[in-house]
Amino acid sequence: MVATLEGAGLEVDVRHLITVSDVMTSEGEVRAIGRHGVSGTKHSILARSAFEVTVNHLLRAGVIGERDELRGVTENIIVGQPVSLGTGAVTLYYIPEENEA
Known part of the structure; x- marks a missing residue:
């Protein structure tokens, strides 16, 4: 390669x-990296449709009543939601130290 x-x-x-x-x-x-291989077997409707043949994936999902749970990075970016990744994956708390007088 x-x-x-x-x-x-x-x-x-x-x-x-x-x-x-x-x-x-x-x-x-x-498996190939393509619509018949790795990219075509994703569980997310939006992730599959983002790769290739968008209309086919969305139409098929609509006809069979498939739902996307929006758990991955790709689908959350598509719908404009914050992604639980990097700094978005943790909640930080700051507890200031008390000064002894």
Whole structure:
């Protein structure tokens, strides 16, 4: 993969390729990164429709009465909700120390 990408003039950190490879093989067989593989098997309607063939995914979901629970990053960004990730994932409390007099 590295040679192919470098041949196209692209520089990619090998750790990204390792992550992609892990996702592609996580279910015991090699799956494509596409609408018939990894991206097409997401549970979220909005996440699937964000990748490709948007109308088909939304129409099918509407016809069968599928609901999106908005649990992932992609679908929350699509609907404009704050994402529970990074600083949005924790609640910080500050308790000032009392000064002894």
